[in-house]
Amino acid sequence: MSSSVQDGRVTKHKSSSRRSSARRMSQSNQENKEQKKTQPLPLIERTNALPIEQFRSTYAPTISETFKLKNPTEEAEDSSIPDQTKELDYMLDLYTAKTIPSADFEACFGLIELTSSNAYDGSSVGWSPSKKRKEMKLPDMKYLIARRGSRSEGKDESEPAGGAILGFLSFMVTYEDGKEVIYCYEIHLSPEARGMGLGRQLMLTCENVGRHVGLEKTMLTVFKSNTKAVRFYERCGFEIDEYSPQPRRLRNGTVKEPDYLILSKMLDNDDPWETD
Template sequence: MPPSVQDGRVTKNKSSSRRSSTRQTSQSNQESKEYKQNQPLPLVERTNALPIEQFKPTYAPTISEPFRLKIPTDKSKDDSTPNKSKEMDYVLDLYTAKTIPSADFEACFGLIELTSSNAYDGSSMGWSPSKKRKEMKLPDMKYLIARRGARNSDNTSAKEPILGFLSFMVTYEDGKEVIYCYEIHLSPEAQGLGLGRQLMLTCEDIGQRVGLEKTMLTVFKSNTKAMRFYERCGFGVDEYSPQPRRLRNGTVKEPDYLILSKMLDNDDPWQTD
């Protein structure tokens, strides 16, 4: 009598049962995997998965358009018209941390070191070139690079020196889908021309086109100039900005930085046509 038939009852062979269970588990895992593969990626992951060649026309279609800014003649190479201003052409380039040319990457790092290393040194974070470089190379980091000049016939920008840059990431912050501005820095000669405003406008425009909730950034309280700039841009202290902490000895420790944010919507008066 087969071992599966005992006392008039039909019983399952244990090894056969285990094989059947294994097949069912494998099939279930495969179906689950196929289901996940067929589901659309969440917005943040879907956006970051795009190669830069697709990201540009989808979320930064105006990036190829040159723009003009008025500059005092004492900040230009031509001083033939004193006490007047002149217009000059500027362009923006967009890169990922992987595609940014090494010379541009080093120029961006140099601007951070020039304009902000002292602020880092005087903060609780401290200044660490290696940590900053590591942050700058995060896979989803993107760079808006500003230069003086116009587009070439092949739509590339003339390799003029970098005047400023803004780095940003499409990411999550406290469960919200945001565009986070990591850095915005201008060379001394480019400050006060409206170039920082143009970089920020472009960053916000990208965030709106992606469909994100808000723009966020971090600023040291000691950087009063940057604080005033962000206020003019419409930023305010975010609800998740760190609060003062009371230490065991009763001393209240104030944070040395703030997290600022700005909601992204189509009726924003900061936006221009």
């Protein structure tokens, strides 16, 4: 028998009770697993789980389109002669940290080193090539690569069109202070690509990706010493974020100013950017 009478009470054997409890726990764990399978992932995790081809078609559907920018010609170096410009074709490629070609990755790192290593050296952060490379390879990092030229008709848009990298913007769809944001990690242009509007094109593309995903705002970090970059972001509509670090008063009474700013821009703001 599976039970016995003790002092007028009917009790079950402990071994039977333990087996029943184990079965209930196993059944509960299985139900929890099944429930988790049916629940959709949160927006950030769901977005970052997409293959790059699906991410591109869903959130950056126009990225493969060629765009034109006006380039000053050699004859137009005299600024008193207006409209002596010619338009050239440009295009963007989109990669993840895993899919970016190694040559493109090294070119992007080279641009950071060329344009920003001195700013890092003069900051509290310091310049560390190994740390920067590690950050650049974070799994959810994505890259917008700018090149001159147009994609050949019928060419797979996931393949680079060739040619030197003129600039890039790296970004991540992520959480920041509990908010769903698109965070611009880096934006750098080669010297010959400055002043033609390529930086604006990269930033606009990044913002549009954020809007397509349904994120709240764009965020970035900039060194205070990089006044040119600060002015560029201000023209793009960025403002100092509420979570930007504040001055700290040390024990000896000295006030320590942070050497960087956190800027942000709400993505529901459709006001046009200021003109130069």
